[in-house]
Amino acid sequence: MTEPIAAGPPLGADALRAEDIFRRYPDVSEEEVAHALAFLKTGRHLEVGRVTGTPDLRANVAAFRARHGAKLTLGVADYLKFAVGVTLFIGGLFLVLGRW
Secondary structure, eight states, X not given: XXXXXXXXXXXXXXXXXXXXXXXXXXXXXXHHHHHHHHHHHHSOHHHHHHHHTOGGGHHHHHHHHHHXXXXXXXXXXXXXXXXXXXXXXXXXXXXXXXXX
């Protein structure tokens, strides 16, 4: 018989802190809200998925996203950075390939 697969590597310190924040939400400070937002925006994708996909945290995470979801969206500056990066990349290709 096969052995069950482990859930993966242990969560990092940021993920554990975010998990604790979501467990206690909405009874958290503004500093903790800022940390949870930073974790959702910049955390490692697998850790974010593991924390937010935990069955006993789903309701709290949904409430957090409902209240603070606007802060998780991309701003105009983010779109501009992306557009400039793509433009520079394509321009660089044309220069390297000699078709400019």
